[in-house]
Amino acid sequence: MIQTGWSLVLVGVMAVLTFLLGYVGSRRANTTPDFLVARRAVPATRNAAAISGEYLSAASFLGVAGLVLKDGIDALWYPIGFTAGYLAMMLFVAAPLRRSGAYTLPDFAEARLGSLRLRKFCTFFVICIGVLYLVPQLQSAGLTLNTITGLPPWLGVVVVIAIVAVNVLGGGMRAITLVQAFQYWGKLFAIAAPTFVLFVLFLGGPGNGAQPVDSSGVLRFPEDAKVTTVDEVRVRVDVAMELSATGVLNGSYADGSVYWRPGLYEVGAQTELRFTAGSPVPVVEGSPTSNHDWLRPQTDGLSGLFETYSLIFATFLGTMGLPHILVRFYTNPDGRAARRTALHVLYLLGLFYLFPTVLGVISRQYLPRLLVTGKTDTAVLLLPSTMQPNLLGQVLGAVVAAGAFAAFLSTSSGLVVSVAGVVSTDILPGKVRDFRWATVITGGLGIALALALPGADASLTVAMSFALAASTFCPLLLLGIWWRGLTWVGAMVGLVVGGGLVIGAQVVTVISSYTGKWAASVFSQPALVTVPVAFLTMIMISKLTARRRPEDVSRILLRLHAPDPLGFMQDRDVQRFGTAEEKARQDENKRRDDSASPPLS
Amino acid sequence: MTSHSGPPGQPDQPQPAERDAWLSVSARKNRRRRVVLADPRGRGRVLRTIIELEEQTSVGEKLIRDLIRQQLRTGLLLGGGTLLFLALLPVAFYLLPWLSDVQLLGVRLPWLLLGLLPFPLCYGVGYAYRGLAERHEQDFVSSVDR
Numbered sequence: 001m002i003q004t005g006w007s008l009v010l011v012g013v014m015a016v017l018t019f020l021l022g023y024v025g026s027r028r029a030n031t032t033p034d035f036l037v038a039r040r041a042v043p044a045t046r047n048a049a050a051i052s053g054e055y056l057s058a059a060s061f062l063g064v065a066g067l068v069l070k071d072g073i074d075a076l077w078y079p080i081g082f083t084a085g086y087l088a089m090m091l092f093v094a095a096p097l098r099r100s101g102a103y104t105l106p107d108f109a110e111a112r113l114g115s116l117r118l119r120k121f122c123t124f125f126v127i128c129i130g131v132l133y134l135v136p137q138l139q140s141a142g143l144t145l146n147t148i149t150g151l152p153p154w155l156g157v158v159v160v161i162a163i164v165a166v167n168v169l170g171g172g173m174r175a176i177t178l179v180q181a182f183q184y185w186g187k188l189f190a191i192a193a194p195t196f197v198l199f200v201l202f203l204g205g206p207g208n209g210a211q212p213v214d215s216s217g218v219l220r221f222p223e224d225a226k227v228t229t230v231d232e233v234r235v236r237v238d239v240a241m242e243l244s245a246t247g248v249l250n251g252s253y254a255d256g257s258v259y260w261r262p263g264l265y266e267v268g269a270q271t272e273l274r275f276t277a278g279s280p281v282p283v284v285e286g287s288p289t290s291n292h293d294w295l296r297p298q299t300d301g302l303s304g305l306f307e308t309y310s311l312i313f314a315t316f317l318g319t320m321g322l323p324h325i326l327v328r329f330y331t332n333p334d335g336r337a338a339r340r341t342a343l344h345v346l347y348l349l350g351l352f353y354l355f356p357t358v359l360g361v362i363s364r365q366y367l368p369r370l371l372v373t374g375k376t377d378t379a380v381l382l383l384p385s386t387m388q389p390n391l392l393g394q395v396l397g398a399v400v401a402a403g404a405f406a407a408f409l410s411t412s413s414g415l416v417v418s419v420a421g422v423v424s425t426d427i428l429p430g431k432v433r434d435f436r437w438a439t440v441i442t443g444g445l446g447i448a449l450a451l452a453l454p455g456a457d458a459s460l461t462v463a464m465s466f467a468l469a470a471s472t473f474c475p476l477l478l479l480g481i482w483w484r485g486l487t488w489v490g491a492m493v494g495l496v497v498g499g500g501l502v503i504g505a506q507v508v509t510v511i512s513s514y515t516g517k518w519a520a521s522v523f524s525q526p527a528l529v530t531v532p533v534a535f536l537t538m539i540m541i542s543k544l545t546a547r548r549r550p551e552d553v554s555r556i557l558l559r560l561h562a563p564d565p566l567g568f569m570q571d572r573d574v575q576r577f578g579t580a581e582e583k584a585r586q587d588e589n590k591r592r593d594d595s596a597s598p599p600l601s
Numbered sequence: 602m603t604s605h606s607g608p609p610g611q612p613d614q615p616q617p618a619e620r621d622a623w624l625s626v627s628a629r630k631n632r633r634r635r636v637v638l639a640d641p642r643g644r645g646r647v648l649r650t651i652i653e654l655e656e657q658t659s660v661g662e663k664l665i666r667d668l669i670r671q672q673l674r675t676g677l678l679l680g681g682g683t684l685l686f687l688a689l690l691p692v693a694f695y696l697l698p699w700l701s702d703v704q705l706l707g708v709r710l711p712w713l714l715l716g717l718l719p720f721p722l723c724y725g726v727g728y729a730y731r732g733l734a735e736r737h738e739q740d741f742v743s744s745v746d747r
Contacts (some may be wrong), residue, residue, distance in 0.1 A: 073716075076716050086723070090727050090731075093678045269667065296711070297694040297715070339734060343731050350720030482669065557665065561665060562668075562741075563741055
């Protein structure tokens with residue numbers, strides 16, 4: 001690989017900057033509030049940049065462009081959903097959740113419904129969603145490092161976790177706020193600069209390596225191409241073609257020239273396929289083979305329509321249930337600031353998502369070979385050097401690689417902090433030392449799963465965790481914040497039913513992907529069914545168990561909704577949740593405050 | 602504090618009214634207190650309504666219920682409207698395939714509708730919500746502050 005040197009240098013610079021900023025931010029972090037919520041004093045604009053930096057994961061940076069390359073216009077629902085989900089979060093959750101004064105989602109559940117059992121269930125789902133979201137980040141990191149340098153994928157996974165763990169161990173939330181705010185702007189630059197340059201080149205030089213499309217819209221290779229598959233793939237061929245192959249085709253070994261009639265073909269891992277210029281491009285199963293379908297929305301009929309709606313549902317309602325996004329709001333000083341932060345995030349997200357779409361469209365012209373292997377997540381990384389096989393292309397490619405690395409780092413740190421925060425306060429005793437242990441445990445679990453599980457498209461796995469969040473925490477938060485009637489029994493049954501359905505659907509999808517793809521799309525995109533079921537369950541069971549409504553529900557809702565100047569907002573209710581050590585510290589602080597200043601806040 | 606208010610020789614005493622504000626209601630009744638007629642912040646009166654809210658009297662309960670309903674209605678209208686608009690797009694593309702061939706400025710209409718429009722739309726809706734929600738809260742504070 002030519003661009004290795006440049007990429008390694010820029011990725012290294014990104015890692016060092018991350019580390020330095022983390023160090024600067026963590027110099028004065030030493031209490032639990034420092035670690036978990038950055039002392040609740042982060043300004044709205046910086047917090048917004050940090051949230052965006054955390055939210056724009058590998059799925060956004062690499063996945064969106066890759067899916068546009070593969071699936072065309074229907075893939076645009078991912079960025080739309082990621083943004084609209086943030087809007088839903090701002091409308092219904094941001095300010096009241098901040099006023100609740102809890103540290104983590106289980107904190108909120110217990111403060112609102114007063115049940116320790118419910119709290120344990122929430123802890124379980126926070127860990128599930130966090131890890132489900134962490135694994136694709138790490139796998140993409142491995143894939144990126146492998147694509148740009150040829151180093152083995154496991155190294156990328158370990159490097160990302162190592163940098164994250166050092167930063168998190170050093171300063172917790174305080175350190176990563178600064179780091180993530182920086183990484184948002186880094187990512188925006190890393191995707192905007194190449195997009196502008198490549199778009200100008202694309203407009204200026206048609207036919208410059210672009211592939212020809214025949215009248216019926218079938219994609220053809222612009223020049224002789226050699227493609228080596230990574231995993232086993234099934235490709236669809238629409239026009240009869242000839243190619244030569246070395247490796248496993250349809251279960252038997254082949255070496256030499258092959259003739260493919262239209263149909264489905266199975267290509268084994270590490271098989272080399274050689275195409276001549278002008279031959280049609282076989283496309284991985286499930287994606288449109290012709291540009292005609294790629295350009296037009298909703299060409300998959302009713303099941304495509306169902307999938308689109310399910311995706312809209314999952315992302316629109318799932319964002320508010322993501323633990324690593326929620327925990328960020330606790331770092332705002334009050335509810336009004338939380339709302340303003342969310343608005344600023346909407347602006348930053350909209351700005352970012354303009355670029356991956358453009359890159360995805362351009363890469364359709366230059367990187368048809370990725371359609372054969374299905375590894376379209378690498379499109380953004382490969383596009384600059386494919387369009388400009390010179391110094392400019394190498395530098396741009398390196399910038400993109402550094403941006404992608406920033407994406408893995410920031411999202412992974414956010415996930416590790418939020419999962420470790422929950423583990424340390426709910427499973428371990430909740431001191432700073434426990435937080436460090438929890439970080440190590442979370443990181444180790446992430447590495448193990450990322451290496452053990454088969455890789456899939458980052459956006460698809462992420463969509464699954466959105467579906468899980470939408471079917472568990474979204475109903476809990478919405479009903480908990482806006483409806484007096486919720487009881488802990490209802491919430492718990494709802495969590496179990498919603499979460500259980502999504503996890504079951506995921507298991508069915510995995511089994512079917514190994515045994516011939518027989519599962520209907522409702523299993524891979526279950527949100528359209530599971531979210532209403534979870535809502536209904538929670539409401540019905542709560543009505544049946546109305547006796548168990550918490551007695552102080554009015555007081556709690558008052559605290560969630562009363563405007564900030566009235567001063568009802570309380571930070572974490574130490575009397576109810578705190579450990580003995582924290583209570584002692586709280587009392588001491590109170591005494592000191594009382595004697596030092598007149599008690600007017 | 603701009604003016605010297607305490608007795609001579611004890612310049613740093615807080616205003617009695619301020620001090621009273623932080624005692625419980627029953628404790629306040631039994632104390633001798635200095636009456637300040639023109640307290641510019643009206644802190645004492647706000648506090649009484651806050652106590653009313655806190656103790657869940659019928660007035661306080663109704664006030665907060667109305668605020669919650671108002672905020673929820675705003676959120677549902679804005680969020681539901683956005684969701685409805687976005688959710689109509691796929692079915693429109695499905696039922697009216699000719700939409701895909703309309704070109705605007707050299708780009709096909711669906712690409713503009715999906716790739717560009719939703720982002721400013723979301724920001725606009727969020728901006729409107731922030732304004733409305735903050736106004737509702739302002740109204741609530743001033744109704745408490747009567």
